[in-house]
Amino acid sequence: MGDNSADTYTGLFPLSIIEEGKTVKVVKIIGGRGLVRRLYEIGLLPGAEIEVVRNSKHGPVIIRNKITGTFSLGYGVAKKIMVEVMQ
Amino acid sequence: MSCHELSSPTTLGNKHELIKVAIVGNPNVGKSALFNKLTGGNAWVGNWPGVTVEKKTGRIVIEGHEVELVDLPGIYGLTPYSLDEVIARKFILEERPRIVIQVINATNLERNLYLTIQLLEMNVKLIIALNMIDLAEKEGLEIDINGLMNQLNILIIPTIAVKEVGVDNLTKAIIMELNSPPPFFKINYGPEIEEAIQRIERILDKCEIADVGANSRWIAIHLLEDDKDIEELFRKRGLEDVLRKVVEIKRDLQTRLGESIEVLMIEKRYQYILSLTQKYVKRRHVKESLTTFTDRLDRILTHPILGLMIFISTLYLLFKFSFDVASPLTNLLDVLISGHVHSFLKTLPLPTIISSLLADGVLQGVGILLIFIPNLFFLFLGISFLEDTGYLARVTFLSDKWMNKIGLSGRVIIPLLIGFGCNVPAILSTRVLGDDRDRRLTMLIIPFMSCSARLPIYLLFTLVFFKENQMLVILSIYFIGVTTAIITALLFNKLLFKGQTSGYVMDMPPYLIPSVGNIFAKSWERIKSFLVRAGSIIVIMMVIIWALSIFGPEGYLGVEALRNPDLLSRSWIASFSKLIEPLFKPFNWDWRVISSLLFGFVAKEVVVSSLSVLYNVEEADLSTVLSTSFTPLTAYSLMVFTLLYTPCMATAATLRSEIGLKNTIFIIIYELFIAYIMAYLVLSIGGLLL
Amino acid sequence: MKMINYYILSMGLTYIISSLMFILENVNIVKTGLSQVTPTDAGMALYFVTVGTLYNYAYFKSSEEVFGTSLLLASIMSIAFMFVQTLHYSLQLLDLIVSDSNIEVLFNLMRIEIVLGILSIPILLKERGNHI
Numbered sequence: 001m002g003d004n005s006a007d008t009y010t011g012l013f014p015l016s017i018i019e020e021g022k023t024v025k026v027v028k029i030i031g032g033r034g035l036v037r038r039l040y041e042i043g044l045l046p047g048a049e050i051e052v053v054r055n056s057k058h059g060p061v062i063i064r065n066k067i068t069g070t071f072s073l074g075y076g077v078a079k080k081i082m083v084e085v086m087q
Numbered sequence: 088m089s090c091h092e093l094s095s096p097t098t099l100g101n102k103h104e105l106i107k108v109a110i111v112g113n114p115n116v117g118k119s120a121l122f123n124k125l126t127g128g129n130a131w132v133g134n135w136p137g138v139t140v141e142k143k144t145g146r147i148v149i150e151g152h153e154v155e156l157v158d159l160p161g162i163y164g165l166t167p168y169s170l171d172e173v174i175a176r177k178f179i180l181e182e183r184p185r186i187v188i189q190v191i192n193a194t195n196l197e198r199n200l201y202l203t204i205q206l207l208e209m210n211v212k213l214i215i216a217l218n219m220i221d222l223a224e225k226e227g228l229e230i231d232i233n234g235l236m237n238q239l240n241i242l243i244i245p246t247i248a249v250k251e252v253g254v255d256n257l258t259k260a261i262i263m264e265l266n267s268p269p270p271f272f273k274i275n276y277g278p279e280i281e282e283a284i285q286r287i288e289r290i291l292d293k294c295e296i297a298d299v300g301a302n303s304r305w306i307a308i309h310l311l312e313d314d315k316d317i318e319e320l321f322r323k324r325g326l327e328d329v330l331r332k333v334v335e336i337k338r339d340l341q342t343r344l345g346e347s348i349e350v351l352m353i354e355k356r357y358q359y360i361l362s363l364t365q366k367y368v369k370r371r372h373v374k375e376s377l378t379t380f381t382d383r384l385d386r387i388l389t390h391p392i393l394g395l396m397i398f399i400s401t402l403y404l405l406f407k408f409s410f411d412v413a414s415p416l417t418n419l420l421d422v423l424i425s426g427h428v429h430s431f432l433k434t435l436p437l438p439t440i441i442s443s444l445l446a447d448g449v450l451q452g453v454g455i456l457l458i459f460i461p462n463l464f465f466l467f468l469g470i471s472f473l474e475d476t477g478y479l480a481r482v483t484f485l486s487d488k489w490m491n492k493i494g495l496s497g498r499v500i501i502p503l504l505i506g507f508g509c510n511v512p513a514i515l516s517t518r519v520l521g522d523d524r525d526r527r528l529t530m531l532i533i534p535f536m537s538c539s540a541r542l543p544i545y546l547l548f549t550l551v552f553f554k555e556n557q558m559l560v561i562l563s564i565y566f567i568g569v570t571t572a573i574i575t576a577l578l579f580n581k582l583l584f585k586g587q588t589s590g591y592v593m594d595m596p597p598y599l600i601p602s603v604g605n606i607f608a609k610s611w612e613r614i615k616s617f618l619v620r621a622g623s624i625i626v627i628m629m630v631i632i633w634a635l636s637i638f639g640p641e642g643y644l645g646v647e648a649l650r651n652p653d654l655l656s657r658s659w660i661a662s663f664s665k666l667i668e669p670l671f672k673p674f675n676w677d678w679r680v681i682s683s684l685l686f687g688f689v690a691k692e693v694v695v696s697s698l699s700v701l702y703n704v705e706e707a708d709l710s711t712v713l714s715t716s717f718t719p720l721t722a723y724s725l726m727v728f729t730l731l732y733t734p735c736m737a738t739a740a741t742l743r744s745e746i747g748l749k750n751t752i753f754i755i756i757y758e759l760f761i762a763y764i765m766a767y768l769v770l771s772i773g774g775l776l777l
Numbered sequence: 778m779k780m781i782n783y784y785i786l787s788m789g790l791t792y793i794i795s796s797l798m799f800i801l802e803n804v805n806i807v808k809t810g811l812s813q814v815t816p817t818d819a820g821m822a823l824y825f826v827t828v829g830t831l832y833n834y835a836y837f838k839s840s841e842e843v844f845g846t847s848l849l850l851a852s853i854m855s856i857a858f859m860f861v862q863t864l865h866y867s868l869q870l871l872d873l874i875v876s877d878s879n880i881e882v883l884f885n886l887m888r889i890e891i892v893l894g895i896l897s898i899p900i901l902l903k904e905r906g907n908h909i
């Protein structure tokens with residue numbers, strides 16, 4: 001593989017700790033129904049690929065979904081989205 | 088009656104009937120801009136029944152038809168999440184507007200079409216206003232509008248809201264759609280789900296739910312998606328057995344699919360949308376599109392260090408703009424009102440008590456209001472400007488990390504900022520916060536944001552006692568306000584509002600150059616909400632205070648009491664102040680200070696003018712009197728007290744309408760308590776140091 | 778090309794030096810007495826540092842893409858400040874008519890932030906052309 005940083009991510013992680021510039025795949029969202037549903041509706045469905053544009057670490061993230069566009073998610077939301085890092 | 092399709096049969100061609108048209112759309116699509124253009128700015132802002140979200144309506148006449156346009160809050164889908172969204176959905180379902188106009192951002196069709204699909208599934212008569220086509224063009228998007236129109240079988244009108252392009256076509260479309268049948272629309276969710284939908288529909292057909300406002304397929308779909316509101320509706324009607332059967336069908340389906348039904352259904356919708364956009368949207372390559380431009384700006388504006396520096400600088404400029412630019416205008420207004428108009432009223436041939444009522448009661452109240460306006464207007468202009476450029480969305484991002492530390496989400500920063508101008512619109516602006524907990528906590532701390540009405544008090548005292556470091560001392564007061572807010576938030580996090588903020592989900596709109604008209608319209612709307620809410624209360628309270636000053640336990644004292652401290656000391660106000668004077672023993676404030684603080688409850692800036700009356704001096708000479716009855720330390724503790732002691736009358740009234748009397752009284756008592764403690768702390772710590 | 782780079786560098790340095798002078802004056806190290814060219818309060822000093830940083834960032838990263846963006850932001854911020862101050866001082870002049878504040882206000886219209894704001898206009902025009 002050769003890419004070190006990719007190796008450090010195997011398995012599930014909350015979106016809030018993913019480095020900027022990585023592309024991740026949403027696996028599941030832990031949270032209240034309203035929130036989960038809202039995230040689904042803006043395209044953050046399990047299986048969807050999103051790019052982490054900004055991550056302020058222990059703060060909010062900015063993500064981009066190819067289909068639905070750019071969103072900013074508060075820290076409270078970002079840590080509830082479990083993702084898998086794409087190679 | 089069994090479960091019929093959709094709403095009541097439409098009465099055709101009746102020109103006297105009021106036609107309700109709802110305007111919906113995702114946030115940031117240009118909905119309010121289009122609404123303003125459609126109504127010609129003649130919107131009427133009220134409240135939705137039962138809740139306090141603003142309801143904007145406007146009436147227009149199109150070809151003899153009277154049309155009422157209702158602006159619904161921005162929503163992403165029809166599943167409610169925040170208070171705003173509950174209302175939007177309720178309106179469409181229960182009030183059944185004849186036509187729904189969805190405003191779509193043409194640069195982001197995919198996301199916007201999701202709502203379109205949901206609306207079409209409800210079989211509402213839909214017109215699409217394809218807004219921002221100018222930007223779509225710049226982005227290199229070619230949208231085959233005719234193709235899309237034929238495929239979806241609805242009218243699509245391209246518009247540029249800020250330039251009023253397409254608005255006429257839109258009004259024509261409303262009339263065209265009036266008499267056409269509601270569209271029929273169906274997405275194929277795949278054999279398994281379709282079968283389940285049909286099974287549920289068959290059950291629904293046997294029950295009375297015609298008034299839900301949608302067809303049975305829609306209800307079936309929403310039951311499959313665990314729509315809590317619909318389930319609740321069934322429960323209310325004692326239709327639990329239907330729900331039980333639905334649960335069985337769902338369980339059945341779940342085992343066959345092996346995946347979440349809800350996710351699959353949303354995926355199907357997106358697949359459908361993608362099939363549409365692949366067919367009808369072509370992308371040309373453009374050198375620098377809005378997206379790449381926005382990305383590049385964001386690299387700096389959301390940068391952890393540079394971004395924060397720019398944010399604080401922008402904030403500084405925003406306040407500088409609203410205070411500095413407004414202050415000459417405020418002075419002018421002040422001279423005009425308390426000088427010219429006041430003496431004019433006094434010269435009118437009226438009984439003294441009437442002319443005093445007008446001049447010292449009503450005019451005083453109106454004056455307080457008017458004097459705020461320049462300041463507030465400039466602050467709102469600045470905020471609306473930043474909002475329309477898209478920068479405020481970045482501010483939310485930047486502050487989320489910090490706000491999280493006190494248990495709030497980044498979205499709270501905007502109400503708090505507005506609070507520095509005036510607490511009333513700040514409290515109103517908390518409505519967009521999705522989370523009830525965040526909302527209450529924010530309302531609790533907003534009064535600690537030192538609004539512009541408190542500045543005159545600081546200016547007066549710092550001028551007398553801290554001439555050398557005036558700016559620094561005033562800054563320290565603001566700082567104490569913010570610190571108290573932080574401590575309060577932390578405290579209540581532990582005590583009342585357990586847990587963490589649920590965070591926020593927010594669209595990051597591209598950076599745009601705002602339209603001047605839109606900014607002025609928005610600012611005016613905000614000013615109006617302040618005037619409507621605060622206006623009558625301030626004027627009425629001023630009159631009450633006026634009455635309490637010219638009457639006393641002995642009866643009528645005469646209007647001279649307002650100018651004569653000996654008389655005034657026998658008024659009701661003075662009697663009450665003397666009664667509670669022992670409470671303020673530690674501060675060494677006499678009844679006059681306490682009276683002026685009582686006056687200050689109406690609007691804090693009144694403290695200064697009432698002090699001058701009570702000490703029987705001109706406002707200009709107030710400083711000499713004050714310097715004898717205060718020390719720098721007691722003056723500072725008084726400033727801290729006025730900063731914190733209670734939200735003013737207008738703020739309290741707004742709080743009451745938002746969160747009820749009980750909570751408001753709690754906030755007032757809490758803040759009195761905090762003010763007392765902080766002022767006392769200032770005195771004792773200061774006493775030790777000096 | 779070279780000319781414009783020096784222009785940008787000197788703008789950035791002016792902002793930074795001006796705010797440094799503010800700091801020096803306030804900790805009483807030197808008394809320059811040049812109140813026309815230093816910020817009037819701490820907030821303004823921070824503003825100057827920010828704009829100065831953006832200009833310098835643009836100069837030192839001129840090979841990269843952020844160059845243009847940084848320059849665009851710096852010129853916008855610089856002009857915005859000029860705008861606010863000009864409006865403020867002009868309205869103060871208006872106030873002169875009704876009250877008796879002194880005519881010194883006129884000199885404020887030549888303060889450093891207004892001059893630098895005007896000098897930023899060509900940069901904004903150039904960058905705007907490149908962007909949108």
Ligand SMILES: Nc1nc2c(ncn2[C@@H]2O[C@H](COP(=O)(O)OP(=O)(O)O)[C@@H](O)[C@H]2O)c(=O)[nH]1
Nearest residue numbers: 114115116117118119120219247248249475602
């Ligand atoms: N270029 C362009 N800008 C628009 C158009 N419509 C709205 N805007 C801008 O988009 C921003 C958001 O508009 P607004 O009406 O506040 O959106 P809302 O959140 O949907 O109510 C504002 O800066 C508007 O000036 C349009 O058709 N073309």
